[in-house]
Amino acid sequence: MSGPNPQHFRALVLHGAKDLRLEVRQASAPQPGELQIAVRVTGLCGSDLHYYQHGRNGDFIMRAPLCLGHESAGTITAVGIDVRDFQVGDRVALEVGFPCTSCAPCIEGRYNICRSLRFRSSAKTFPHLDGTLMELTNHPADKCHKLPAHISDVQSALIEPLAVCMHAIRRSNPADAESVARALSATRVPEETAALIFGAGAIGMLLTAALAATQHFSTLVVADIDEARLRIAASLPFPLAKIRTYLLPKPASEASPQAEEDLAQQMLSAFCLPNGFSRTYDCTGVASCIRMGIYATGPGGAVVQIGMGGASHPNIPLSAAALREVDLIGVFRYAARGYPDAVALMGSEKFQGVAEKVATHFVRFEEGDRAFELAAKGVDEQGKPVVKVIVVSGREAEGHER
Structure with a gap:
């Protein structure tokens, strides 16, 4: 020793x-x-x-x-x-x-x-x-x-949650999102590929930053009920990325399924996405966000479940997912590549x-x-x-x- x-x-x-x-x-x-x-x-x-x-x-x-x-x-x-x-x-x-x-x-x-x-x-x-x-x-x-020496103590404290995000990105396979979007375009002109991120907490912001840095999607929408956190998300240092925000209404005591579907459609209209989001990442674990994510995701897309803080038995609209072949992908912490990927991205110039x-x-x-x-x-x-x-x-x- x-x-x-x-x-x-x-x-x-x-x-x-x-x-x-x-x-x-x-x-x-x-x-x-x-x-x-x-x-x-x-x-x-x-x-x-x-x-x-x-x-x-x-x-x-x-x-x-x-x-x-x-x-x-x-x-x-x-x-x-x-x-x-x-x-x-x-x-x-x-x-x-x-x-x-x-x-x-x-x-x-x-x-x-x-x-x-x-x-x-x-x-x-x-x-x-x-x-x-x-x-x-x-x-x-x-x-x-x-x-490496150029990674600060502040950055080093965020390697673990960033590893969760890198694992989620690998699990969601965003590389095929563009091909799906192109196939859905009636004019055969490649349309924008968009991702929806529920939750502007640390995981949600790091995931948004990782997606922006790796340029998997042309548009990123962060949705949350906290306007102050959304302002921070909008200020992430990626001038070339389209990071948009959407302020969700405070949850009602008993939101109806129709209200959640309507809200999902309102988001799609607000960002001119008639074919839906290619990927939806839920970083909240809140049942209403999971359900809205299914409604907001386009045919052939995927809902990626990262958050685990909400209801353990949410009422999921499975038919809305199955009829459009929307995949439901679970994410639990990180696998073998999570940390190496996180250290590499955190230390890169694009993540400063x-x-x-x-x-x-x-x-x-x-x-x-x-x-x-x-x-x-x-x-x-x-x-x-x-x-x-x-x-x-x-x-x-x-x-x-x-």
Whole structure:
């Protein structure tokens, strides 16, 4: 093993709903094949917020104290034996899913659907596997991704959610969207290919930016009920991309299926898309958005389900999808190519300025409760919209607080 080995570190540990404690833990040397990492930045995810508020995330219920966080990056402080290609001082992003590596999905590179997968900060398995909201952690070297020097700490905190977006893009196969649109055009003149993104949160904005940067669609429409967030989405630094926004009405207590279909048609009319969107990406998990997405997607298109925060049993208009061969594509986290794709895109010139739009708030490690409360409220004390909260450790907090 090489490098210094601190004896103690602090961790933010959730003991129950809104019972977050700052604890001191004993450090241990990295095992063979592991790296010891000083965590510099950790973004708060929607699943973290569910655990903090309710002590559970859907069906996954905490049965013991759990350290949250999984959107992390940091600096290597020690290298375990049998580890090559890493050295003390390297900056890395942490990929936090641990599959069996031997089942059929793992062999195919789809380890995210491995039945034995364990994920840091998740209560799905017991004993729980602690997350990365800690100052120091040991992590498998093969799940660490070296970061080039020009990727900032702010950018590094967004590698994990961007990996989700890159996996969603791969799953949705946008390359064939143009051919579908051309076939639908009565005049045989290639029409615009458009994608609809429900949700202007961190995933929605990063997905919009990734689609704009990779130029898969000529028009991107971001829909949300929050006008302030839509303004941020519209300001993403892609002057050549057509990024449009659509303000959805606040959801009624019981929206009728006809009202949702009518709203989908209104969106299509507003953007002159008589043949519908080629792809719809739902980043909300809200049942009404899923249904509107089916109605708004054109024949031969696809609805890509990324968000998981809404109803677990939405009433889906399957006939509206089946009769027009609209595919329903599920997305769960990311697979083998997610992180490499995300690091490459985040470090590219075309993606500059995106992270600063998405990472809206930075909070010191010692103020864990404030970080979660900011994420829960959605606006800060000055009324500024909260998109992504980044928890910053140690000296890295200097100059990042906002």
